[in-house]
Amino acid sequence: MQHKFKSLHEKNKQTSNKELYSSINKNKKKEEADRRPFLENVSEQLKLPPDILAGAPIITAMGRNEVCIENYKGILEYNDTFVKVLSKIGIIRVEGKNLNIPYFTNDEMRITGLVSAITYITQNKTEGVR
Structure with missing residues (x-):
């Protein structure tokens, strides 16, 4: 009688891809937040339109x-x-x-x-x- 072993390769590949894309998306969001101008961040915190502060x-x-x-x-x-x-x-x-x-x-x-x-x-x- 032969036993069939199920490969975990596909499952590991999917998990790795999810983690990889998740970290890429987090890095993109962080980069976008870093690029936002200072006045835009201040205006958002103060709930004022950015035009007024600029x-x-x-x-x-x-x-x-x-x-x-x-x-x-x-x-x-x-x-x-x-x-x-x-x-x-x-x-x-x-x-x-x-x-x-x-x-x-x-x-x-x-x-x-x-x-x-x-x-x-x-x-x-x-x-x-x-």
């Missing part, structure tokens, strides 16, 4: 008659048809008719009038909403 401009349009810009660096040009504002991400251009800046501080400004467009001008690239 100093990105916040633009709030209230209808077509008022625009508030926060986190800007300075006013580049200003007349009754357009306002150009410098920000960390580039230039923000607000176009319209009868534009006025009734209020501004070092951090925030209000533009009133009939706003027709808000355009973001970055390095050799224009993105806008019309």
Whole structure:
């Protein structure tokens, strides 16, 4: 009578593959976490949008008659048809008719009038909403 021995090779191979892929996935997750920017981690911990901590401009349009810009660096040009504002991400251009800046501080400004467009001008690239 012959006894048949069942090979454990396939079972060991499957177990080894699971352990190998599990450690690879853990390493990938750790690498991705290490790559995340510092401000993103801080904003997640504080439950704040990353834009706010990075100093990105916040633009709030209230209808077509008022625009508030926060986190800007300075006013580049200003007349009754357009306002150009410098920000960390580039230039923000607000176009319209009868534009006025009734209020501004070092951090925030209000533009009133009939706003027709808000355009973001970055390095050799224009993105806008019309």
